Amino acid sequence: MLSLDYAVHEDYRGNKLGIRILKETREFLIKNMENVKAIDLAIQKNNIWSIHTALGAGFEFHRQMDDIKHYRH
Numbered sequence: 001m002l003s004l005d006y007a008v009h010e011d012y013r014g015n016k017l018g019i020r021i022l023k024e025t026r027e028f029l030i031k032n033m034e035n036v037k038a039i040d041l042a043i044q045k046n047n048i049w050s051i052h053t054a055l056g057a058g059f060e061f062h063r064q065m066d067d068i069k070h071y072r073h
Contacts, residue, residue: 002036018050021023022057026073041071 004025008017022041029036040058043050045067059071 013049016054016056018053020054022059026057039062042068045069070072 005026006021006025026039029039034064039059040062041054043054045064051069051071054071057073059073062070062072064070065069
């Protein structure tokens with residue numbers, strides 16, 4: 001299991017950098033790590049900006065457990 005935490009500094013938010021980070025990280029991991037078949041994101045259900053970022057990067061809703069929504073690509 002690989003766990004990543006990321007954030008975009010508030011001075012740079014609104015420029016779709018989070019989407020770019022997720023897309024490039026996803027592509028790198030899938031191309032360079034043979035055991036990576038899927039990537040899951042765990043996002044607090046009330047974190048609307050992160051949910052929009054995940055969707056914009058091509059992740060799809062997978063499931064919800066308690067207050068955490070999981071998105072998968």
